[in-house]
Amino acid sequence: MKKLKRSERLVHMTYDLLQHPHEVRSLTQFANRYGAAKSSISEDLVMMKDMLEADGRGTLQTMAGASGGVKFLPKMSISEANTLIDKLVATLHDPDRILPGGYLYMMDLLGHPRLMHEVGRLFAALLAHTQVDAVMTVATKGIPLAYALGHQLNAPVCIVRRDHRLTEGATVSVNYASGSSNRVQTMTLARRSLTPGSKVFIVDDFMKAGGTIRGMMDLLAEFHAEVIGTGVLVETADVKEKLIDGYVSLTKLARVDVKDRHIQVEAGNILMKMREHTDEKDSYK
Amino acid sequence: MKKLKRSERLVHMTYDLLQHPHEVRSLTQFANRYGAAKSSISEDLVMMKDMLEADGRGTLQTMAGASGGVKFLPKMSISEANTLIDKLVATLHDPDRILPGGYLYMMDLLGHPRLMHEVGRLFAALLAHTQVDAVMTVATKGIPLAYALGHQLNAPVCIVRRDHRLTEGATVSVNYASGSSNRVQTMTLARRSLTPGSKVFIVDDFMKAGGTIRGMMDLLAEFHAEVIGTGVLVETADVKEKLIDGYVSLTKLARVDVKDRHIQVEAGNILMKMREHTDEKDSYK
Numbered sequence: 001m002k003k004l005k006r007s008e009r010l011v012h013m014t015y016d017l018l019q020h021p022h023e024v025r026s027l028t029q030f031a032n033r034y035g036a037a038k039s040s041i042s043e044d045l046v047m048m049k050d051m052l053e054a055d056g057r058g059t060l061q062t063m064a065g066a067s068g069g070v071k072f073l074p075k076m077s078i079s080e081a082n083t084l085i086d087k088l089v090a091t092l093h094d095p096d097r098i099l100p101g102g103y104l105y106m107m108d109l110l111g112h113p114r115l116m117h118e119v120g121r122l123f124a125a126l127l128a129h130t131q132v133d134a135v136m137t138v139a140t141k142g143i144p145l146a147y148a149l150g151h152q153l154n155a156p157v158c159i160v161r162r163d164h165r166l167t168e169g170a171t172v173s174v175n176y177a178s179g180s181s182n183r184v185q186t187m188t189l190a191r192r193s194l195t196p197g198s199k200v201f202i203v204d205d206f207m208k209a210g211g212t213i214r215g216m217m218d219l220l221a222e223f224h225a226e227v228i229g230t231g232v233l234v235e236t237a238d239v240k241e242k243l244i245d246g247y248v249s250l251t252k253l254a255r256v257d258v259k260d261r262h263i264q265v266e267a268g269n270i271l272m273k274m275r276e277h278t279d280e281k282d283s284y285k
Numbered sequence: 286m287k288k289l290k291r292s293e294r295l296v297h298m299t300y301d302l303l304q305h306p307h308e309v310r311s312l313t314q315f316a317n318r319y320g321a322a323k324s325s326i327s328e329d330l331v332m333m334k335d336m337l338e339a340d341g342r343g344t345l346q347t348m349a350g351a352s353g354g355v356k357f358l359p360k361m362s363i364s365e366a367n368t369l370i371d372k373l374v375a376t377l378h379d380p381d382r383i384l385p386g387g388y389l390y391m392m393d394l395l396g397h398p399r400l401m402h403e404v405g406r407l408f409a410a411l412l413a414h415t416q417v418d419a420v421m422t423v424a425t426k427g428i429p430l431a432y433a434l435g436h437q438l439n440a441p442v443c444i445v446r447r448d449h450r451l452t453e454g455a456t457v458s459v460n461y462a463s464g465s466s467n468r469v470q471t472m473t474l475a476r477r478s479l480t481p482g483s484k485v486f487i488v489d490d491f492m493k494a495g496g497t498i499r500g501m502m503d504l505l506a507e508f509h510a511e512v513i514g515t516g517v518l519v520e521t522a523d524v525k526e527k528l529i530d531g532y533v534s535l536t537k538l539a540r541v542d543v544k545d546r547h548i549q550v551e552a553g554n555i556l557m558k559m560r561e562h563t564d565e566k567d568s569y570k
Contacts, residue, residue, distance in 0.1 A: 006292065007295055007329075007332060010296055010299070011299050011332070011333050014295070014296050014299040014300055015337075018299075018300060018304070020399070044292075047293065047296070048296050051296050099451070099453075099454050103451050105452065105454050107477075107478045108477070111442045113435035114439060117436055139424065140424045140444065141452075143425070143432075144442070147401065147428075147433075151399060151402055156397055156398070157396045157397075158396060159392070166385075166386060166388050167384065167388045167390065167391070168384075168392070169384050169390050190392055193392045193393075193396060
């Protein structure tokens with residue numbers, strides 16, 4: 001490639017780093033590709049880092065040494081997170097989503113890739129300085145969230161299934177009691193879809209008592225994997241005792257009144273966790 | 286926000302445009318946000334456009350007038366597409382993925398968000414100048430591809446299901462004959478997950494005779510929706526006659542020898558379609 005001007009180099013490098021969050025990009029390769037001195041590249045990166053940090057969109061982490069490189073860690077400012085959650089709450093408030101039995105139609109939210117991408121970026125912000133080897137979810141509705149987060153963290157996704165398919169190979173199964181129906185069901189994960197000992201973050205679209213997530217945790221124990229945390233898009237408030245601790249939620253469903261067609265929904269606990277996190281200057285646990 | 290230097294503005298604008306492919310971003314908002322003249326913003330965009338086009342990563346489309354704006358259309362050069370397909374072919378070639386019955390384990394590929402993102406970008410490249418109102422797939426394995434593409438095209442995703450859930454509301458169902466088992470099954474789509482009359486691109490992970498995709502097309506007919514095209518990650522070569530026409534495939538599975546543990550796989554037809562497309566300078570059909 002021909003020698004680039006600084007402005008051109010900046011466009012290129014921004015593109016490259018943003019397309020590869022949590023992935024080390026080599027400084028030497030940048031320097032060679034743009035026909036620039038490594039010191040110029042470093043100066044560019046300092047400016048980019050300042051820009052990203054100024055509006056809370058992320059940071060750059062530089063690694064010194066022969067294998068020196070830089071990686072983009074996506075973040076989200078509390079005010080941006082606030083706006084996102086307000087938007088989710090307003091959308092969930094729409095009574096047209098009430099289905100027979102008090103269920104809520106959510107595919108308008110879950111079927112919106114750009115919105116899922118933003119939610120993934122919010123979870124990734126909390127996990128920016130935490131090692132996550134894999135993101136786990138259960139089919140079907142948790143999948144969009146899991147991929148959005150996996151992309152931001154550069155981590156593989158493993159999908160737990162409620163059925164059993166011929167295209168999975170050897171599997172591990174556990175039983176679990178689903179909170180909503182209280183029925184005992186089976187969930188299954190392909191043996192080779194998760195490396196034993198991995199540090200895993202669990203995501204799902206909806207959590208009532210947490211029975212399904214409890215099931216995923218039991219499954220992870222079978223893989224000697226460690227649960228780093230859990231994130232859900234919607235939790236319900238009507239459950240006295242959750243079966244799991246230490247989860248983050250974006251929204252909280254307080255009440256669904258089928259007769260009066262009214263949904264009462266509020267922000268979840270994630271903003272509180274982000275504030276604690278910012279205060280402590282510590283990694284999310 | 287304080288007045289930014291040109292270099293800072295470029296980092297910011299590149300970030301903004303890349304985060305929002307196929308979405309109009311307002312020039313006036315850029316100008317106000319950066320405290321810059323609209324003419325300076327326009328100059329920046331010309332340079333960015335040249336940069337993106339030079340290595341085939343995309344283009345910028347500017348819309349004149351009061352509501353003037355710019356949008357980033359992701360593309361992929363044929364050489365980059367070639368590299369991606371070579372990588373897929375090499376990965377699929379691994380005999381360890383052969384399962385009993387000649388099925389192939391593919392979750393290592395499908396469970397890799399960054400790779401799915403690249404595949405989505407490749408499909409989006411073909412569709413850069415085509416109107417796509419929605420991306421459709423069938424649960425579970427097509428979902429990662431559908432979201433990767435939906436994100437790049439800024440289009441919603443609708444997920445067809447083989448089971449029936451209480452959280453979908455009113456649904457439309459069709460029967461279809463799955464190519465692999467030749468059994469007649471039912472597939473279902475929530476009535477409100479697709480606007481009637483939409484232009485829809487279908488994606489799936491695997492296509493044998495195309496019975497499942499044929500089923501999705503029948504379902505789309507029920508919604509008076511138009512099929513713009515179909516894209517699959519893997520097609521099989523052992524079928525005399527496909528039930529559908531005009532699909533694009535990334536890879537083609539020629540033979541799976543369970544006894545000798547050998548997989549013969551080659552590139553699909555997508556590179557050919559890209560070349561035709563480049564020759565005709567016409568939109569993909």
